[in-house]
Amino acid sequence: MDATTTSPAERVSAPPIHRRTPPGVWMKKNLFSNWYNSVLTVVFGALILWVIYALIKYLIGVDTEIIRVNLRLYMAGRFPSEQLGRLWGAIYVATATVAFFARATVRNAQMKATEAGLDFERSDWTDVVRRFWPIAALILFTLSFTETITPTLLTLVAAAIGLAAYWLGGMMPTWLIRRSWLILVAGLVGFYAVLVAFGGVGWDLWQGFFVNIVITVAGISLAFPLGLMLALGRRSTLPAVRVLSVTYIEFLRGVPMITLLLMGAFALGFLIPGDFQFSLFLRLLIAITLFQSAYIAEVVRGGLQSVPKGQVEAAQSVGLSPWKTMRLVVLPQALRNVIPAMVGQFISLFKDTTLVFIVGLLDLLRAVQISTAQPEFFAQGLEAVVLPFAALYFWVGSFVMSRESRRLEKKLGVGTR
Amino acid sequence: MTATDTSKVKRPPFWRNIRVIRVALQILAVVVVVGAFLYLGNNLRNELIAKNLPTDFSFLSQPTGVTIADSDFDPASPVWRALVAGIKNTFLLVIVGIPFLTILGTLIGVARLSTNWLVAKAAMVYVETLRNIPPLLIILFVFNAVILQLPPPRDPATPLDWFVISNLKITGPWVVASAGAGALLIIAVIALAAAAIVAVWRTRYSEQTGQHSHRALWGLGVFAVIVIIGYFITGRPVAISFPVLDGRVITGGFGGLGAYFAVLIALVMYTASHVAEIVRGSIQAVPKGQTEAANAIALSGFQRLRYVILPQAFRIALPPIINQYLNFAKNTSLAIAIGYAEITLITFQTIGNGYPAPQLILLLMGAYLIFSLTISLFVNILNRRLQLVGN
Numbered sequence: 093m094d095a096t097t098t099s100p101a102e103r104v105s106a107p108p109i110h111r112r113t114p115p116g117v118w119m120k121k122n123l124f125s126n127w128y129n130s131v132l133t134v135v136f137g138a139l140i141l142w143v144i145y146a147l148i149k150y151l152i153g154v155d156t157e158i159i160r161v162n163l164r165l166y167m168a169g170r171f172p173s174e175q176l177g178r179l180w181g182a183i184y185v186a187t188a189t190v191a192f193f194a195r196a197t198v199r200n201a202q203m204k205a206t207e208a209g210l211d212f213e214r215s216d217w218t219d220v221v222r223r224f225w226p227i228a229a230l231i232l233f234t235l236s237f238t239e240t241i242t243p244t245l246l247t248l249v250a251a252a253i254g255l256a257a258y259w260l261g262g263m264m265p266t267w268l269i270r271r272s273w274l275i276l277v278a279g280l281v282g283f284y285a286v287l288v289a290f291g292g293v294g295w296d297l298w299q300g301f302f303v304n305i306v307i308t309v310a311g312i313s314l315a316f317p318l319g320l321m322l323a324l325g326r327r328s329t330l331p332a333v334r335v336l337s338v339t340y341i342e343f344l345r346g347v348p349m350i351t352l353l354l355m356g357a358f359a360l361g362f363l364i365p366g367d368f369q370f371s372l373f374l375r376l377l378i379a380i381t382l383f384q385s386a387y388i389a390e391v392v393r394g395g396l397q398s399v400p401k402g403q404v405e406a407a408q409s410v411g412l413s414p415w416k417t418m419r420l421v422v423l424p425q426a427l428r429n430v431i432p433a434m435v436g437q438f439i440s441l442f443k444d445t446t447l448v449f450i451v452g453l454l455d456l457l458r459a460v461q462i463s464t465a466q467p468e469f470f471a472q473g474l475e476a477v478v479l480p481f482a483a484l485y486f487w488v489g490s491f492v493m494s495r496e497s498r499r500l501e502k503k504l505g506v507g508t509r
Numbered sequence: 510m511t512a513t514d515t516s517k518v519k520r521p522p523f524w525r526n527i528r529v530i531r532v533a534l535q536i537l538a539v540v541v542v543v544g545a546f547l548y549l550g551n552n553l554r555n556e557l558i559a560k561n562l563p564t565d566f567s568f569l570s571q572p573t574g575v576t577i578a579d580s581d582f583d584p585a586s587p588v589w590r591a592l593v594a595g596i597k598n599t600f601l602l603v604i605v606g607i608p609f610l611t612i613l614g615t616l617i618g619v620a621r622l623s624t625n626w627l628v629a630k631a632a633m634v635y636v637e638t639l640r641n642i643p644p645l646l647i648i649l650f651v652f653n654a655v656i657l658q659l660p661p662p663r664d665p666a667t668p669l670d671w672f673v674i675s676n677l678k679i680t681g682p683w684v685v686a687s688a689g690a691g692a693l694l695i696i697a698v699i700a701l702a703a704a705a706i707v708a709v710w711r712t713r714y715s716e717q718t719g720q721h722s723h724r725a726l727w728g729l730g731v732f733a734v735i736v737i738i739g740y741f742i743t744g745r746p747v748a749i750s751f752p753v754l755d756g757r758v759i760t761g762g763f764g765g766l767g768a769y770f771a772v773l774i775a776l777v778m779y780t781a782s783h784v785a786e787i788v789r790g791s792i793q794a795v796p797k798g799q800t801e802a803a804n805a806i807a808l809s810g811f812q813r814l815r816y817v818i819l820p821q822a823f824r825i826a827l828p829p830i831i832n833q834y835l836n837f838a839k840n841t842s843l844a845i846a847i848g849y850a851e852i853t854l855i856t857f858q859t860i861g862n863g864y865p866a867p868q869l870i871l872l873l874m875g876a877y878l879i880f881s882l883t884i885s886l887f888v889n890i891l892n893r894r895l896q897l898v899g900n
Binding site: 122129132133136329330331332336343345347348349354355358361363364439443444450461473476480483486491 | 531534535536538539542549552553555556557623624625626627628631637638640641642643644645646649650653654657658839840842843845846853856857860866867870873874877878880881882885
């Protein structure tokens with residue numbers, strides 16, 4: 093560079109030079125920089141080409157008859173067919189609740205930003221598509237296996253309801269926006285009522301991938317508050333509370349989840365008087381909640397430890413009560429700092445819901461196994477078809493969750509302020 | 510204000526005294542927990558008696574009725590023997606799995622940081638795929654879609670005549686010892702000691718003269734020479750036994766059930782994806798200045814990794830990796846889904862044979878708990894040792 097004719101200021105303001113790397117140079121740099129890299133590239137390239145070839149050959153030859161026949165079994169298990177309308181109704185309620193709640197959250201943030209005199213950056217629909225396209229793709233993929241047009245139409249209705257709820261959310265009164273948790277409670281009640289009320293289907297018959305989702309959502313919403321309390325208990329200044337919390341956490345973290353499920357399935361009945369028994373679904377949900385809360389407690393504890401002591405002292409010096417110090421100062425920072433670990437824990441809960449099939453709940457994995465034992469599909473090696481199919485659902489769910497966590501982390505500026 | 514009469518200072522009522530509140534809260538917590546335990550314990554007792562089940566652990570000496578595939582376990586043996594056999598099988602998974610998952614995980618973790626674009630992307634795809642799939646599903650897939658697709662036991666594959674592979678069992682060559690093997694073992698121990706001494710001597714030599722120590726080479730050489738001489742002196746007590754197929758019976762060699770290999774392969778692949786992320790994170794956590802300093806003193810790429818980066822990354826990675834070992838050990842309980850007779854499946858079957866579930870599950874949890882807490886203790890000690898001095 094000719095430094096004598098350009099002043100430093102000019103050099104700074106000059107736009108950076110974009111030079112497109114020619115493919116040859118790029119390959120030389122990234123694939124063939126020295127002899128062993130070249131060997132690696134050739135070997136790995138051959139291996140990858142072979143895998144792709146095998147995969148394409150497999151995908152062309154694969155017979156998806158088993159999926160088409162059993163799609164309802166996979167998604168809803170043995171939900172009574174004459175009651176399927178209730179399941180769709182529940183899906184509609186859930187869609188509407190999520191859309192309504194999303195709008196409330198957006199408007200709440202907008203209101204707070206206006207009050208504080210800050211700019212509010214509104215995300216447009218392309219952003220939503222970019223974030224959730226894997227789920228949309230998975231739904232389309234699922235619909236491609238249906239035998240009639242009805243499920244597709246019903247899904248379109250769900251999409252319409254979601255959009256309508258989002259639009260209606262624009263007219264939400266201010267008091268509801270400030271108490272958006274009311275929407276969730278109403279949605280939950282509605283969801284349960286649509287499924288169960290007036291001779292509906294109790295949760296003993298909630299099966300298939302539906303039950304995986306229900307257990308994940310319910311498990312997260314129940315285990316999170318419990319874990320939070322345990323974490324606070326572990327950091328408590330009261331020795332007795334601390335010892336109880338530590339014992340609980342370390343005990344549950346030391347055993348595999350399947351032992352908890354065995355406990356839920358076979359031993360919990362012994363702990364409750366004979367005339368008051370509850371269903372397998374509920375017992376397993378209790379077991380999963382107890383188990384996951386111990387892990388969530390450890391994640392929260394990590395967050396609590398990451399909040400500098402000065403924050404607590406500052407809160408005390410402005411006269412906040414211990415409860416307000418925790419709720420307004422410590423917890424928001426603590427939880428923000430552990431978003432990736434927390435979501436990682438949620439993902440692990442989602443994956444662990446498959447374990448319920450070992451103790452007899454018919455979840456997606458169990459449904460897949462049942463289908464390969466049917467006479468017309470028995471012993472044809474169809475596990476190689478249906479297990480990857482089931483894996484796709486868990487993969488997409490986990491993938492979207494972990495990407496959302498990274499987005500949230502970035503948005504909240506963890507590590508940058 | 511002058512001296513106040515302290516006796517006239519109005520003390521807050523006792524229910525607002527922080528000391529009283531603290532004690533009261535703790536007593537309340539303990540009472541609630543103990544009360545809940547007593548209540549549940551009482552229920553448990555009543556229910557067990559109502560169902561005609563024992564309320565203690567005396568059933569452990571009664572016959573189990575559990576059969577364990579591919580072993581000479583007698584179903585008439587007492588329950589505790591079956592549980593011990595299950596623990597043994599669990600350990601067989603853990604001990605074989607840990608070295609493999611460490612090596613695979615480290616390789617993939619390093620590969621993710623490779624300057625070779627293709628290698629880095631392939632490693633990324635591996636990690637992102639396996640990490641987001643339930644381990645149970647991977648086990649079922651490996652078992653059903655790989656192991657069970659092997660040839661049936663009546664017509665197994667025999668590659669190189671070294672292995673006998675069927676979907677029931679996989680057998681490979683193994684060493685068998687005859688008389689005199691004990692003597693050879695003693696010689697091997699002596700050889701190990703000699704090798705250690707030689708290695709120490711070479712290290713000193715290197716420190717004094719500045720020459721290359723080649724201590725690994727020297728140690729290995731000394732060990733090999735002594736053991737080979739000993740092998741012939743003791744009359745060749747150790748031989749390699751190849752599995753021989755005779756009808757459907759396999760004699761010789763050493764093998765494991767297909768289910769064993771399915772769990773092993775699936776969990777090693779799954780856990781390796783987590784270990785890879787830890788390895789990558791730890792290497793990236795080593796300050797960049799270290800790499801630059803290593804380059805500045807002209808270390809080669811290998812030397813930079815071996816002497817500068819990896820020792821520091823190791824210290825960061827060790828606690829989370831041991832955590833993954835624990836997860837691996839706990840995940841072996843998923844073998845129950847494909848019927849490999851580890852401790853969880855044995856417990857499950859024993860419950861099915863009419864023995865009381867609460868006690869058996871408590872024992873099962875206790876076994877895992879002892880194992881986990883021992884490892885945790887070890888990690889804590891290690892953590893303290895690995896802390897940088899002055900940190």
